[in-house]
Amino acid sequence: MSYRIALNFEDGVTRVIDCNPMETVMDAAYRQKVNLPVDCSDGVCGTCKCRCEEGAFDMGDDYLEEALSEEEAAEGLVLSCQMVPESDCVVSVPVPSSSCKLGPSVFSGEITTLEQVSPSTIVLGVTLPNPEALDFLPGQYVNIAVPGLGVTRSYSFSSAPGADEAMFLIRNVPGGAMSRYLTEVAKPCDRLEFTGPFGSFFLRERKRPVVMLAGGTGLAPLLSMLEVMAARGETETPVHLIYGVTSDSDLVETARIEALAARLHNLTWAATVADAASSHPLKGYVTHHLTDAQLNAGEIDLYLCGPPPMVEAVRGFLKDKGVTPASFHYEKFTPNAAEEAA
Structure with a gap:
């Protein structure tokens, strides 16, 4: 079986990769064309230092204290060139996604739910041709393009990752670009495009109430x-x-x-x-x-x-x-x- 590793970059972009058993996060990332920062790949330089926010892993002992101290390891810091996941993990990468030759993914789908459920709230559902390609952490958001205006608005998913229909709660802002589009123009089967996912607000491992x-x-x-x-x-x-x-x-x-x-x-x-x-x-x-x-x-x-x-x-x-x-x-x-x- 493989593990899902969510890489969160400092500019808010998230990319989820698959990591095979006994494979390091670095190797898995490069295999999937995510160029994490690295100089040596041998646990010597510390360039690939990240923070594991959630999940189990093995770091082994083939790295130098100068690259990762005991104190840093106790605080959750890892070397991606040595980190071998033993479960799904969330890893914070302290560089922007652009420095890893990576940008946010672009998705396009059809409006399948459009309902003004209150004067202040619109429920929007978008179905993609390949829903499983949309991988995000629960709590994250995407930037949805307002058709014809060249602007975007940011909305969090209200649906779970992997759901057939991506759902959103849209605040109905009088005079707002997205609000006008959804209440006056949009109809089922119209296409919407969005980019992401983004954000550091997501569900962590539950350790307490x-x-x-x-x-x-x-x-x-x-x-x-x-x-x-x-x-x-x-x-x-x-x-x-x-x-x-x-x-x-x-x-x-x-x-x-x-x-x-x-x-x-x-x-x-x-x-x-x-x-x-x-x-x-x-x-x-x-x-x-x-x-x-x-x-x-x-x-x-x-x-x-x-x-x-x-x-x-x-x-x-x-x-x-x-x-x-x-x-x-x-x-x-x-x-x-x-x-x-x-």
């Missing part, structure tokens, strides 16, 4: 993560999702969350509406419903995605609480820049 905080369409990447957890049958680590929106009409995909909770028995969730006039049972912001028990004295993996004011409010809330999550990953999207959605 998981807390997920979503604001509006920031729910999308968290849905992708939950889909992967459910597919893998990961039901041991507690997962709690708090989904916050502005008004009642902004609440979307709740039936999908319920369906995920039925598959993931360790998943609990709550939705809250900021509008004081809401009829929803829970009102206020996500921080109003984040308990000390859920914070677990900081022994949590925290994933946060939403508009900048929400992200900053959560960070301020944690600071005031004196809580530093053991693992904290967040992504902001900017609603005042037309449709740079999460």
Whole structure:
């Protein structure tokens, strides 16, 4: 069997390669025309130093201390010319993809789902001729081209990698280029092109209870993560999702969350509406419903995605609480820049 190795470059580009048993990451990358930085390939120079963020591997002992110290190895640093994976891995490469003669992949597919599910949200589904060619980490995004305008907008997948249909939650921005296209022009079978995947906001190995905080369409990447957890049958680590929106009409995909909770028995969730006039049972912001028990004295993996004011409010809330999550990953999207959605 082979292992999937996700190479994350510092410019946000991700490329997933296959690594054969007993094959080094360096050899696998070069075999698939990804030119990782290297000078010696013998564990002597340290030029190929990367960081393994997730997965099991063997480094052997055929490298010099000058190339990789014990302290660096303890921190997760590896030499790609010596690293032999023993499972799927995520590896951060500290150079831009362009320096490895690599660029983001371009995909083209047909619109197969197009539904305005609320005044603020559009559900978009795109089916590719070869869906398995689209390989990304749950939580990542792509840049979708607005047909005829020569501009792109960034959206995270709400679907899991490998799904037949790539799904997105699109924030409906009045006057926005993508919003106008989707609400006024687009129709099923029209073609869309996008590039990617990009981003360092993705699901890591679960080592402790998981807390997920979503604001509006920031729910999308968290849905992708939950889909992967459910597919893998990961039901041991507690997962709690708090989904916050502005008004009642902004609440979307709740039936999908319920369906995920039925598959993931360790998943609990709550939705809250900021509008004081809401009829929803829970009102206020996500921080109003984040308990000390859920914070677990900081022994949590925290994933946060939403508009900048929400992200900053959560960070301020944690600071005031004196809580530093053991693992904290967040992504902001900017609603005042037309449709740079999460």
